[in-house]
Amino acid sequence: MPARSAVELRGACGLIGTLTKYLAVAPLFPAALALGYGEPPWPFLLAAVIVAIVGLALERLGRDARPIGFREGFLVVAMTWLAAATLGALPYLLSGDPQLDRPVDAYFEAMSGFTTTGASILTDIPAIDESMLMWRQFTQWLGGMGIIVLALAVLPRLRVGGRQLLESEMPGPEVDDLADRIRSTARRLWLLYVALTATLAAILTIFGLTGIDSRMTPFNAVAHAFSTMPTGGFSPEARSMEPFAAATQWVVILFMVLAGLSFTLLYRAFVRRRPRRLFRDEEARFYMVILIAVSALLTVELWREGILQGESAIRGSVFQVVSMTTTTGFANVDFVGWPALALMILVALMFVGGSAGSTGGSVKVVRHLVLAKVIRREMRQTVHPEAVMPIRLNGAVVDERTIRAVTTFVLLYIGIFAVGAALLALDAAFQGPRISTLDAIALSATTLGNIGPGLGVAGPMGSFSEFSDISTVLMTFLMWMGRLEVIPVLVLLTRGYWRA
């Protein structure tokens, strides 16, 4: 008999199976759409069947397993996300479309969707079926608030407590409860998410119907709502948000800003009617200050360089700044040719990220805030070694363990980003395409931060298709790591995790 692992593998498989089984319902939505558009629905149906069978099999495997706990949570979350990406990739592969028929590319596209990155290997978007494009948007929407949070919200009792799963998946250092039961918290977050998405879709549809934006068909309205609220970035349009009217772009800016705010904060502000909370929250304030200050800086730079003028300079700057900061990845202009300073600003913003508890990725504003306070404290303690200075956030003391977790996270994040950038540059040097140093940096930052567009060939109107398979796999891995905030994935790679 083999030595037993300290991790209850069969139990974990069972839970992964259960979650996967329910995920198999997701492709039914594009399948119905395909029937409506007269497109073949069978890639979706087949994918659903395959995933359901695998899910059921895994669930059976864990039927008599001993109960699982804290430790298995990391494995369940990490593996469920891999499984979700597989589900996302199957319809692409089964459709046999020449742009998506290679497994590596299909898996990249699916991972990019579920992690709300929005980086695409597609080169000719109009050639893809409408239903397939909508599936691509839909994966982002499912991944935005988190598939585990969704499972906690709608599934009948999972066999585990849930908090640990939620903490591994929710962006940010701590989960802020809205209710005393984790299940009700998850449900409220999802309801708010659905409501905001529906509102945006409705506004955009009205723009289309009233002729404010003739290009905004109901299909486009839903597709972009599915992409904006999860800070995804996929667009069924070849040139992202560029073809749409200025009014549409401003509305999308507003909703991107909302999506980059903590959903618990939004819930308290809108549902519990305490809008002042938004202005009192330190993280939200810092987030708004960043958006406004950097937008102003970029406007000046673009105007001065003569790239954009007047309202379009302001709109272009605000749009790109909000898109990069919230990690959405939409673009309303192709910024690939912008001057170095403007590009540096955009790359720097890739490390900001949304608020904790938002659908945004990357480092998150609150971690920058905590880190800034830690640095300030260190400076003061250099002069006053005996001073005791707790770090506060919104008046509440942040405990030292959380502070340690934050500094560790930021260091890890930067380390992984640097390694990723180096490997991508190395691979590109051997197998092409030709990329600059800043391009390699942007590629690593954009995938790890779940943003979407890079620079150079992988710009907002470009494609990731030119990269070698090695780079594609590496970037897929970075997206997965980034979405789960690095630590739950890295924990799985430690020996201590698997031993007693």
Place this chain on the structure above:
Amino acid sequence: MYPAPAVKIFIIGAGQVGSTIVEALHREHNLTVIDLDAARLTPLAYRYDVATIEANGASRRALADAGVRDADLVIACTSRDEANLVAATFARIEAPRATTVIRTSNVEYIELWREGRLDVDFVVSSEIETAHAITRVIGVPAALQTDVFADGQVQMVEFEVTELSNPAVLGKSLRECDRIPRDSRVVSKIRGDAMTIPNGDTTIAAGDRLVVVGSPAAAQAWGELLAPGDGVVDDVVIFGGGQVGVAIARQLLEQHIRVRLIEPGRERARQIAEELPDARVYQATGLDPDFIERERIGQAQAAVFAMREDAKNHYAATLARVHGVAFTIAIIHDPIAREVYEHSGIDVTVNPRQVTAEEIVRFAHDPRTQQVAMIENDRFEVLDITTSPTSEYVGLSFRDMPIRGAVIGAIVRDGKAVFPHSDDVLQAGDRVIVFTESSRVADVERVL
């Protein structure tokens, strides 16, 4: 005829607070003291005419056996909060009409009492009273002792006259001084053991201690006259982060005074830093000269020593003085420490038990008496009392008022403080702030 003669008072706990209360009240009232420790009761029984009972005050049967149902006032002042609470609860059952007072240091109990959910009449906290006493002293740094009346409109301050005092008052009689602040009155001059009620011919000399009643501004002006250069304190260092230290810090911060607090315990220091975001907290013993030097403790205008051991407070205070702290205030735990402190030049000492006792003694007075301050170890008291319409003093001008060992320093009329001059007339219903010897308190309450 008011006030009622002696009231029957039950005192549960014969520690320092209990003893101080007995000392202040034994002359006028019938006291019964209950304590578990016979060794504490014996000296009281020998020194004063009080009944002592060796029993558990937190036992209903013991209280009943001791005759608590005849009590008018029950004071539970052991050092244990819960015992006091239980004793007061039982007393309420046995003697529903008695006023109950408990001593507690638990902030939760105080809050509960303020919300009216605790079935006792009054709650007194050593920590908060001590902090009050200290913040008042810091407000007038030249003072030996201060107390406030009428919501802060009237201050009673005891000053020491030294050679450094302004020559405009030094060696002059009160009549000659033209620099005396208007809204104030010197109600007493104490020299050694002798006290005189001053008149225009009384001279001020170095070594005298003056008790002044006046407006807060006048009290400050007196401070400037008698101890020039002490100025206003806005930077205080507190040594020791116990409950008293934290209570002091909290009150000083409320007055927008900068506070640095030094606490040796790691966990406790962290806890205080979390509780008081505006205070700067250091985890250090305060006995380390390097630390004192590095943090420029010497630049603070005042330092409060609130550590648990008198010896440590003494050492730290001396060290702080060596490093240049001009104004030092120390908490004393053992009454004997007062002399040691004063010998080594500590400016003010505060005994939390005495302060607590003072606060509790208020409840034994005539119900018209709102507040009491004790001066010179309980030799003198300042009362805040409302005049009755039948008082023989009502209708008299201050010029014609006979002096019988008591002086009215201020009156509060319609909620506003008035500092009377010789032509002013006392009216019925005026609240008067009156200085007198402790032994005459009952007389004063009777005639007013």
